[in-house]
Amino acid sequence: MSTPVELDDLQHQLGSVLIGAGTLVTIRTIEGLGQPPLRTADVEPPGEDGLWLGTDYYSGRTLRIDAAITKSGDFAGVLDQLAALQDDADTAAVRGQGGTTMDLRLKFPGRQTRVVHGRLRKMNPDVTQGIHGYIPLDVEFQAQDHLYYADEPDSASMPLGSLTEGGITFALMFPFTIAGEASAIARPGYLQVDGTASTWPVLRVTGPCANPSIVHVGSGRTLTVQTTLTAGEWVEIDTRPGWRTVLRENGGSAPLAPTSRIDEFVLTPGLNEIRWSATDPTLTSTLAVTWWPAYKAL
Template sequence: MSTPAELADWQHELGGVLIGAGTDVQVRAIEGLGQPPVRTSDVEPPSEDGLWIGRDYYGGRTIRIDAAIRVIGQPGGVLDRLAALQDMADTPAVRGAGGTTMDLRLKFPGRPARTVRGRLRKLEPDLTQMVHGFAPLDIEFQAQDHLFYDDTTGTTSIPLGLLTSGGLTFPLMFPFTIAGDPRAVGRPGFLEVAGTAPAWPVLRVNGPCANPTITHVASGRALTVQTTLAAGEWVEVDTRPGWRTVLRDNGGAAPLTPKSRIDEFVLQPGLNELQWTATDPTLTSTLAVTWWPTYKAL
């Protein structure tokens, strides 16, 4: 996974192309960064005043960017910038399958860069002034959800059969301290998750093992994959909405047990504990956990 480019304040990146401050694509305004669209289930009670307030669901936010391409005296440069902006959206990796997305990265003062995942839905230039190297530009980006993501992922690796670390060594030397905070001793099953919203992890079990079970201790939610892995083989459980797949290294699928709810397996902001078990006489298999810190707002 490549490292994202560093962004300056008021500079953004659409499909790998820099826009905003210090670039040839000026950004005049951005809309759609506040509260996302809401799907309500409100009901008007018959023969009665008022409203029964039901459960609310957020839709994917639509971000509109009022911009302009400005490359003075270079009419061809306007078309070059326009082509670059639509290039990523036209790749099979983005539009060639359901659920695939591209990134819109945003950088505002006082915040690190945040990423929105979705697809480019509108890129409409006004070419009437192109001869002067100037073209107003309407951009519309449809996000797959209402959330903002960190540029960088959180990762950890958890060996099989290692539930804790530390302990006491005799003879004891006084005074001594027992660390009640698992962060103090670096216990491998504990994950410190940044952000303000739950994060959906990607869980990869590396063999050799059979029938691995991964448990989120606080919630009690568990995922059991019904498969056998030889050394060098792996199975990956992707819990992210829009994906939610269980795939093996050979491209085939692997089943979960009926009680495994992939749609409820999330990491909460703060400290999380994961435990996992599997049949592995060698005790050499590992669990790799990857997540993107997630934010409800910029």
């Protein structure tokens, strides 16, 4: 995974193209940065005043960018820039199958770079002033969910035998103290998750082992993969919206146990405990957890 380009304040990136401050694409405004659209289940009760408020769900965030390409006197240059802005969206990797996305990276003063995942839905130019090197743009980017994500992921690795380490050594010397916070003893399996919203992790088990089972202790959610891995083989559970796959290193899939809910296995902001088990007499298999901190607002 390559390191993302560092963005300046008010400079953004659509796919691989930089836009905003210091680029050929000036931005007048970006709409849709606040509360995302809602899908409500409100009901008007018959025969009485008021409204019964049902469950609310957020739709995917829609960002609208009022922009313009400016390159004085260079009609060909602004058309080349327009083509570049459309290029990343027009690939099999983005639009060739369901669930795949491209990134819109946003950098505002006082904030780290935030990322929304989605697809380009509109790139409408007005070329009437193109001869002067100026093309206004109406851009619409449809995100797959309502959240903003950190630019780069966090990760942790846990050996299968980690829970057997440590313990109490006798004879005890009094007085002794038991740490109340897991982070105080740096115990494997505890993840400090930044952000303000729950986020979906990518979990990779590397063999040799059979039937690995991963538990998020706080919620009790468990994912069990019914497969056998030899040394060096792996299975990856991607719980992210739009993906939600269980894939082997050879490109094939692996089944989850019927009780496993991949859509509900999330990490919450703060300290999370992950435990896992598998059949592995060698105790050499490992679990790698990767996640992108998520934010409800910029």
